[in-house]
Amino acid sequence: MELSQLFLLGYPLGIGLAAIGSGIGIGLAALGATGAMGRQPEVLNKIQLAMIIACAFAEALTIYVFITVFIAQ
């Protein structure tokens, strides 16, 4: 009883912790990308591309946790 309820508490907590990390990662990527865009607007497309890829990689970590939680349930 207590253990299953602890798990119920732990799953969303784990997703939240992973989301904090992913949020920091995506924020750093966007920070760098916007700074670079401001300096060199002429290569905006390439910077945007690299930023989206980096964001996808950072976001994937949360997704992995999300899936792990759903599998573990």
Place this chain on the structure above:
Amino acid sequence: MNELTHPETLAAEIAAQSRPQAERSEVLVAAGDNGDHGHEEEAGLAPDGDHQQDEDAAHDGQVAHGEGDHMPDHYIMPHEIPNLATWVEVLVKPKNYELHDGHRAHPSSAWFINPIFSISFMLLIVYVLRKTMTRPSVKQPNKLQVAVELLLGGLRDFFLNILGPRGEKFIPYCMALFLFIWINNVGVLIPGLKSPSSRFQLTVGLGLLTFFYVHFNTIKEGGFKNWFMHLVGEPLWLSWLLFPLHVMGELIKPVSLSVRLFGNIFGEDKLLAVFLGLGILIVAVISGDATPPVGIPLHLPFFFLVLLLSTIQAMVFSLLAAIYIALLLPHDHEEEHEREHGHA
């Protein structure tokens, strides 16, 4: 985990919790417990297993969240947006729609029906649109044709940018990947349908397809020896260390591709389902009726989010496929030459 939560003990716990007219918050925890033992309640309209008699199931098609002759004493959040297959499933009541230990056994014998139906329906829409609305002509293009050509031309330039002139023959694959995934991602926006890419089967299929496509074409382009030497790595004396790493790196690519797509689209569907249930829950709390006929459409703002994320995910998948192709293409001086050209 599975040893910890036996179905019997959990069923007893849930029954003990929900018998006395408990407060809603407590009952919601019990409802969360409900899916805790691998039963995978697929149907969003899953009725309460404790109270549900077998013959009641026939009535469930009329109300969005399971109600027999007697009112259930609490409300269960839907696990999935009600769609055509879940309605049909409840109405038709397939063979293994029966109870054991007071719980409904795996409710969805039709887990594959809705993705297949959705894919077929949306491809039918695409086919009909293509047949009826477009009269492609070179001399007098209408507005739609110009718009579509602009879109596809932009997409083609986008992939050409990544793949380079050497990989021009791989552009159709990437564009087809993008369009197919996009169409599959936005399926949830059509009432009664479901995004097929929120099922693992489709995304794993796409990931494996990309994996085999990339490696087959690498071998075909550069020969078996080049492909193998690419895996072995650059300093030969370190190859005992690098070879397993490279092989694992290649094998993890389809896994990461498919899990990313699946997780995103699955998460979107869950988000919509949760907010849909929240809108109904608010009306239920205010009106005191456990199963109100209408709810507040709280999930409507998230349609825009779904549209945005669907496009981004389709782009990321096809982009990464293009990058994997570009990485494995036999690179020679052409690339450096192009880079110098770009600088000048």
